[in-house]
Amino acid sequence: MVSWADVKTWKSSGLDSSLDTLTNARKQAMRSGESIVNSDISDDWRGAAADAGARKRRELEDECEFLLASIGDLITATSAAQDGVGDVELFVNEAIAAADHYGFSISESGEVSDTFAGLARAGLDTLDGIGDFLLTTATPRVADLMTLLGQEVDSQDMTALTERMAARRNAQDAVNSAIQKANEVDTAYKEALDKVVRGEVSEVEDLRDTPGAADAPPVGASSEEVAAWWNSLTEEEQARQLNDHYRQLGNLDGIDGATRDAANRRRLSEDGAAIDAKIADLEEKNRRWEAEHPQPTPGELMRAEIIMPNGDREENPYAEELAGLRQQRNDMLAIAKSLQTDDTQLLVYDPATGEPGHERMHAAVAVGDVDTADHVTTFVPGMTTTVEGKMESMVGDMERLKQHSEQVAGNGETVAAIAWIGYDAPQSPLDGDLSVTNNVAAERGGERLAGFQEGLYDSRSYGVGDPHTSVGAHSYGSTTASEGLQQIRPGVVDDVVVYGSPGTVPGYDINVPEGHKYVLKNANDPVTAIGGALPIPPLGKDPANDPDFTQLDANNNFSIHEHSTYLEEDSTALDSLSRVVAGKAG
Incomplete structure (x- = not known):
């Protein structure tokens, strides 16, 4: 025993x-x-x-x-x-x-x-x-x-x-x-x-098959098991897997970044062409339907309501599907725009399934090479984040963070910075979305983040070795990251920094080494008051008041948009974040 x-x-x-x-x-x-x-x-x-x-x-x-x-x-x-x-x-x-x-x-x-x-x-x-x-x-x-x-x-x-x-x-x-x-x-x-x-x-199995290894990407396996399977294959076997099973490999945690990128770019290209064809077909059907069903004038519509207040009016059978396809295309275009430079990798490309927690596109784009970088950092965003609305600007932020972090690291050390939109972030309460008032989305996103980070770590176990790894999380993303780091394997993430945080799980329960949990709090950031304003804060306590977090210098010279200035050029907060990414915050 x-x-x-x-x-x-x-x-x-x-x-x-x-x-x-x-x-x-x-x-x-x-x-x-x-x-x-x-x-x-x-x-x-x-x-x-x-x-x-x-x-x-x-x-x-x-x-x-x-x-x-x-x-x-x-x-x-x-x-x-x-x-x-x-x-x-x-x-x-x-x-x-x-x-x-x-x-x-x-x-x-x-x-x-x-x-x-x-x-x-x-x-x-x-x-x-x-x-x-x-x-x-x-x-x-x-x-x-x-x-x-x-x-x-x-x-x-x-x-x-x-x-x-x-x-x-x-x-x-x-x-x-x-x-x-x-x-x-x-x-x-x-x-x-x-x-x-x-x-x-x-x-x-016959030598002409794949003896001693699964013939296809394993389903339901851990990232450690996936990494062991993938790295037991010869280069020729890996090439066949990529050609035959690219749709499974692209989002499979434990696979190296270069393979995931190649698989996901192929999917993105094929899906984009298929979506364009579907949209063209539906737009033609929609055009014919609208021609056969002209829209009533306001006066006609009013008279119809008076005569038949609950009367059945024929709904456009194509409108909802067409809107959904256009949204998918907009998401894909945003991803494609984020991949314009040579040093990007598409690590997650996961179109919406309609299931709870996956009603929007998920994606992750790395700036830098996650397979060889000395430092790998993942940025987890917060409320109102969508792929269409934020991916391109987030990749720009990661380019800036990468540049500054490499300067701080010195000695020619390299950084890969990942813009991770791997969960359905809460949207604005003004639009009727109240999910920001609880941690349900954070728990779902945290589980995905933990798997993603473990996959990065396990894929590097067979590559050039374990990099220095960090997670940076903003706003509601800090709640999400803390949920994920609570369930992640010890040793996977070396540093975590939360900023503009409305609350996190207790620092002692986050599986990051002692003395390597950091918090930034801009002077006039109203969101950071949430965790300390209520006896039982819905998203966790303010990490700035948690003895297991070390507070780093932040901004006090942005009076209007303090919650959104942590990654601004020439800001104190950016310097602090760069030191975390470079492993020099402590």
Whole structure:
């Protein structure tokens, strides 16, 4: 059985070298297999020697096919184990972060308990009986606490005590989940390895197929599993995948940026041509329909309302679909305009599906090469952001941020800055969209952001190495980013900076190293007051008042549009953001 003392040392990166060895072994075996297949046994060769040669080649083919099947199973098992270890890391980090924040103690056996030091830090150590109750009760309940304390405790202390007990239970749940997941991973990995040792493989394929690897992009796999699959393929196999499955590869987290860019640009071009053809067809149908159904004059319309107030008037059958297609085309044009320079990469191209959280186009454009840059930063925007309305200007902001960050970094270090519109950002409440008043959109966007960031990290594990990675988030985007970084694997993101923030999750619960969480707050930015204005702020507390965030210098000389000036040329805020991107804020 795996213990708490064991899992505290588990790191998913510890399997990187094993996977690197296995993926290289598969590529070497594939090259050997190709040599066997291409070995020349002439059709006109006859006799016993020819028969022996043919038998030997068949034996070599069989052995190579079996070897590739074994290597493939090892890659599958090891990448699945790495994904599971990442989950264990997340649970461990959650438990330890809560313990550090509240002053809890976690024993070597994994039991979470309160401490006098923690109670004193919270100002709760002076309440009669509270210390003995919390320190000696394994699972304290609010009802028991109220019985003990009666009505003499003021509401603030009672709220703090209730929060503390809930946090302790959550920390214990995280410890238990870490141990349970670790044992599941350990058992599954051992069983998979034992099968390979016994010579039991999942499938033996012909050398002319894709032996030891999935024939198509894996569905439902983690970004670690995707990266292992992709990097186990030979260059020729990758080229075939890109040609045959480009629609799946473009948004698949764990694939390198160059491949995603090539796949998404091809999709964008094909979809654009298809949309133009559909629009032309519908516009012609719409023109004929309107000719057959002339619009009534205002007087005719008024008389019709008087005579038939609820009467049925024939609706244009093409108007809604035509409007939707035109919106798609506008989104595509905005993306295309953002890709005009040679140093851009289209990392996400995901047209709207109509599902909740994906009712608008999603896209991400990098300025710089995410596969080779020394520093990779992702910008998460906030309210009113759409691809049509903001992508082009966001890419311009990223060009400016890249330039300034490279100057700060010096030594010829390079930066890739990503304009990420990977979620449905809330629109203006003035237009009836009240989603900015809650964190539903942030939770949905945060999940997508976490997958995207992990995919960047995992794709680089097989490339030139792990870059310095940061996330910058503005306005409601800071709420979204904090939700994502709460669930991301530890070690994936090195720095986070939020600016113009209406609120975030608590800093201690964000999986970014201590001392590397930053906040900027312009002097006259009204949005930053939201997190501190209400007893229970809907989007989280003001990160500027969170001790786990370090406040950096921002602007105080833009009196009119303070919420939108953080990336302005020659601004103090831009300098601070550039230092975060370059890894020099601390």
